[in-house]
Amino acid sequence: MTSSIAAVLAGFGTGLSLIVAIGAQNAFVLRQGVRRHAVLAVVAICAVSDAVLIALGVAGVGTVVTAWPAALTVVGLAGGAFLLCYGLLAARRVLRPDPAASLTAGGGPDAGSARRAVLTCLAMTWLNPHVYLDTVLLVGSLASDRGDLRWAFGAGAALASLGWFFALGFGARLLSGVLSRPRAWRVLDGLVATTMLAMGTMLVAGA
Numbered sequence: 001m002t003s004s005i006a007a008v009l010a011g012f013g014t015g016l017s018l019i020v021a022i023g024a025q026n027a028f029v030l031r032q033g034v035r036r037h038a039v040l041a042v043v044a045i046c047a048v049s050d051a052v053l054i055a056l057g058v059a060g061v062g063t064v065v066t067a068w069p070a071a072l073t074v075v076g077l078a079g080g081a082f083l084l085c086y087g088l089l090a091a092r093r094v095l096r097p098d099p100a101a102s103l104t105a106g107g108g109p110d111a112g113s114a115r116r117a118v119l120t121c122l123a124m125t126w127l128n129p130h131v132y133l134d135t136v137l138l139v140g141s142l143a144s145d146r147g148d149l150r151w152a153f154g155a156g157a158a159l160a161s162l163g164w165f166f167a168l169g170f171g172a173r174l175l176s177g178v179l180s181r182p183r184a185w186r187v188l189d190g191l192v193a194t195t196m197l198a199m200g201t202m203l204v205a206g207a
Helices: 002-019 024-035 039-058 062-067 069-095 114-126 129-144 147-175 182-206
Strands: none
Touching: 002 039, 002 129, 002 147, 024 039, 024 114, 024 147, 024 182, 039 114, 039 129, 039 147, 069 114, 069 182, 129 147
C-alpha cells in the first residue's frame, strides 16, 4: 500500500511539473474560465484527453508513436497553423477591443457557442505534438520504470491533470473583478496572442 501511494504521489508530481507551464491549452482554459463560458466542457475535455493519453503511454503505445515520426510532423503542422490563426484573432482583439469586453459574467467578448469552444479545445489538445511527447512518451517511459506500479504512477499523473484544469478553469472566475475593465481584457488577450503565436511558430518551424 505504501509503495502504491508513493507511486501515485510521484506520478502526481510529474504530471504537475509537465502541465503547469503556460501553454496554448492553459491560456485557452484560463480565458474560458474568466468568461465563464463552457468551462465544464473545456475542463472535462482537457482532463479526459490527458487521462486517455497517459493510459496509452503506460500501456506502451509510445513505442508505436516513436516508430512513426511522420505522424507527429503532420500533427505539428496542423496544430501550428491552427494556433497561428487563433493567435492572430486574439491579437486583433487587442488592437480592436470589443466595448462589451467588460461583461465577464455570462460570456464576455466573443463568447460564441459551446460547440465552438469544444471544437477549439479538442483542436488545441489533439493537434499539439507536445501533448503526445509529454503524456504518451515521457509519462509512459517514467511509468514503465515503476514495473507493477506503473498504473498507480499513471493514475497520479492523470489526477494532477484533473486537479489542475479544474482549478484553472473554475478558479479563473476569481479574476472577474480585475477583468471588469476592457483594458484588462486587452492584457489577457495579449497574453493569449503571444502564447498562441509563439507556440504555433515553434510547431511549424519544428515540424
